[in-house]
Amino acid sequence: MSKTDTSAERIPGSYPAGRKKGRWQESLRPYLYLAPAAVFLLLVFAYPFVEIVRTSLQVPSATGTPTFGFENYKFLLGDPVFKKAVVHNLILLLSVPIMTVLALIFALILFDQVRGWKVYRTLIFTPYILAIPVVGTTFIYLYSTNGILNEILRSSGAGFLAQDWLGNPKFVLPSIMSVIIYRELGFGVVLFLARLMSLPLELLEAAKLDGANWYQMHRHVTIPQMRSVIEFFVVVEIMTMLSWVFAYVYTMTGGGPGFSSVIMEFYIWQNAFNFQSPAIASALAVVLLAAVSVLIFFQARLRRRSVDVDDDVR
């Protein structure tokens, strides 16, 4: 430390006037660096958000001049289509555990480097890079009454299982779910496989030496170490099921038959652009955003807790 450096001797909070100014400038500097990004974020996120909330509070009137209030939200509470859309989004959430378990199983199998595992990995990941309308349109043909799936069932003697997969209200949501799982699975497998590849082999070898079988090894050694990536995948997929499935529904069913596959995003789109009802669409968007935000909040809490536990263990 040089003689001119007095920082070691000073008492905190007792800077001379010049130093105070310098310190103030010093502390301001990072904010100046952050300012362009902050302005950008405000423009991209904050302004539209405020605008959406404002629009959601505009109550249309016969004169064309809106009043302000919560009537749009009240309207949604009594709107049967909105209720159906919420229920359908919740049903779609069921695909998250299915997808997670399947992705985990596939990743663990591939991790064992079964013969041709690289080819399998590519095959599983390929649907994820295909455009959703392409996947959706393909499955319309697969799932139609006289489509490939039913033809296979009929020709294999299982014709009694043949269904109008997209035309029957009972089967339409599970059918859409299967397409979502088919496409999103690849993301989970690649994500989990990448994490598996990064695990220290010593632990696995030690478990093997201790006589652990395949299930025990993964149940007690591998999967616990993958907790963070599994959590990440689950949260991303929950958000997907709530706010990124529009293209599947739009392409495959248009919300039908009847309202049997209407989801929140589709209903937002219908209100905003087909029914010329931006206020209702905005109220729906606020509700959806709130639901997703709550999930992000809980995920963040969960993650913090898991990090704390990890730290305690260490």
Place this chain on the structure above:
Amino acid sequence: MDREEGNKGTGNPTSGGGVSRKHFLKLMGAGAGAAAFPGLLAACGGGDQQQSSAPKVKSVKGQLTFWYWGESDAPGANKWMNETVAAYKKKKPDLKINVVPQSTDTLISAFQAAVSAKQGPDIASQWATGPVLTQVWQDAVVPISDYVPKSETSQWLNTTENIYNGKLWAMPMYLIGIAVAYNKDLYKKAGLDPNSPPKTWDEFLAACQKLKKSGTTPFSIGNQDGYGGAWFFSNMELQNLDSLDEWVKAIVDGNKLAGAKYTGWYERLQEMVKKGYFNDSVNSLPLDQGHAIFSKGASAMSLGTDGIVQQWQKDVGKDKVGVMKFPKFGTGKLAESFNATQSISHFICKWSKNKQEAADFLKFMHTPERMKRWYALTNVGVADKRFDASAITDPVLKQMYEWETAGPQVWLENYNPVQVDSQANIPAGQQIFSKSGTPKDASQLWVQVARRWSSQQPAQLKNWKSWTPAEPKGI
């Protein structure tokens, strides 16, 4: 990459226990995406579909932009439009004309985004009546009758579809109607007279029964997208009405729609479904794929417009396809009407800086040479009294054009508010076809949706209340 390489590359195995930078960024990205969804709604004025088909345009003096739709109804329409622009350029070399073909799925939403932005094309296309008048009521359209002389507009056909407050708001270009097409060979096979198709509902059901007995699917249609059911609505609901005003008033009232007069026809549709007179794939095929069944000769009847009937003639055989009007069961004054419309209408936008130029170009589309060329390229009859109908030589198409131009013509779906059509007409038909709802459910759906529409759209309701639709000629 093998496992060894994988471990080498990622370093500390405990790094994954906490929040890595990569994970944090991914989570933030996903969260930001979710948060941005409503933002996109506000900032972009639309989703992916809307964006792709709604290029941002601003009216520029001396430059006409036309958001054009027609190809889906009349294949060849886009080619005709390109030729028309080229021909007009010879007349007005200084005028620049950009034609932007529009997609069916986003025709309304794309224009709605333009209305929200209060800028867009000089000329736009929307389906007649409800969709056009909705834009009129949003103050996005100027009356075409203010820019085109009556001597011209009086030559146009089916203008009643776009008359409001005594003014004509949009120009028709062609006419299409929905006829029931039938396969003469399959009729013969079932012991039916192909030269005497059924005229009444009872005769029609009897024919369906015989066809089914002969091993033929009596009727094919696709309703996965809901349009097949909507076509039945247009043909069947009409039959008990005495006037279009009656229908508009029933929608405004809401409760009236529960009456048998308005939604009782679902019983008849359900009867057909229950008796298995439709193709079993009706719920999983969109309208066009349902038509393909008739093309393959696998069904005896289907509903088709002029262009579709032409295609069937090519696929099945010209002398094997006959057409008939939808069988009659109703007693209303509109029961004899043929289900026909100008379909798409072209209008001048309020924000256009070239209103007169736009009107002149639209007028040019109806010049004799252009009309002749239209028919040559599309084989769809022109909505103009000056059109030389002798150009239609095929007897089946000639018959359809006659139905479309003589006597009353109505396409009732045009008289539904868009929201009511989307949330009542389309789903109610899907309920009946998929057997997931009864006629009573369908009827209740109409009532609920009409009520919901009236409380959600007070401004629209006010306009619909004030509107007395022009009745078709002969009513």
